[in-house]
Amino acid sequence: GDSVTQMEGPVTLSEEAFLTINCTYTATGYPSLFWYVQYPGEGLQLLLKATKADDKGSNKGFEATYRKETTSFHLEKGSVQVSDSAVYFCALTDNTNAGKSTFGDGTTLTVKP
Amino acid sequence: DTAVSQTPKYLVTQMGNDKSIKCEQNLGHDTMYWYKQDSKKFLKIMFSYNNKELIINETVPNRFSPKSPDKAHLNLHINSLELGDSAVYFCASSQEGVSYGYTFGSGTRLTVV
Numbered sequence: 001g002d003s004v005t006q007m008e009g010p011v012t013l014s015e016e017a018f019l020t021i022n023c024t025y026t027a028t029g030y031p032s033l034f035w036y037v038q039y040p041g042e043g044l045q046l047l048l049k050a051t052k053a054d055d056k057g058s059n060k061g062f063e064a065t066y067r068k069e070t071t072s073f074h075l076e077k078g079s080v081q082v083s084d085s086a087v088y089f090c091a092l093t094d095n096t097n098a099g100k101s102t103f104g105d106g107t108t109l110t111v112k113p
Numbered sequence: 114d115t116a117v118s119q120t121p122k123y124l125v126t127q128m129g130n131d132k133s134i135k136c137e138q139n140l141g142h143d144t145m146y147w148y149k150q151d152s153k154k155f156l157k158i159m160f161s162y163n164n165k166e167l168i169i170n171e172t173v174p175n176r177f178s179p180k181s182p183d184k185a186h187l188n189l190h191i192n193s194l195e196l197g198d199s200a201v202y203f204c205a206s207s208q209e210g211v212s213y214g215y216t217f218g219s220g221t222r223l224t225v226v
Contacts, residue, residue: 030211031211032211032212034214036214036215036217038154042219042220043117043203043205043217043218043219043220044156044203044205044215044217045217046214046215046216049212049214051211051212087154089156091214093211093212093214094211095211099144099161099163099168099207099209099210099211100158100161100169101158101214101215103156105153105154105155106154106155106156108154
């Protein structure tokens, strides 16, 4: 079955530091890949996505590249801000799985001033 | 104008009671979902409906029963509530197809005492 493995947290960084959150996946079909962000007390919001190999998704300074050869979709940001403190979820949707998304366990990021 | 709205936002109830959570989306999406998020932030799919038809029914106790009166609404009824049902329940919707992400509601925090 499909699975998503995310880097374990929590991750604590200073403001303006470089962020990487690792995500690898296994899937039986040709998945689309997503990153979601959950701010405290809120629902998940779609941050970015990539639908085929070598696609790069980007939004709000965050980027992730769909790497089929390494089955990875790592999230990066060059300079984090305190307002980026949140839980980040990597997810995939596989065309063989009735459109169901499989989520990673989430990585909590705290950015300190 | 809220895209996916859930009510209530908070629900505190005693063991053994029956309660319902309502969800509505105004995005015109065909597919709606219920997810459960536990205290460690792990997300688990419970149900999925496509145009009022149940398409995903994960291993969930029979005490949980979804109902979709039309494609814009997906409600969750829970009978005989137990302490272990305490969690945050998220409704989500999506367009059909694997390349579309989900739009989540803001969640219902259920506390069973």
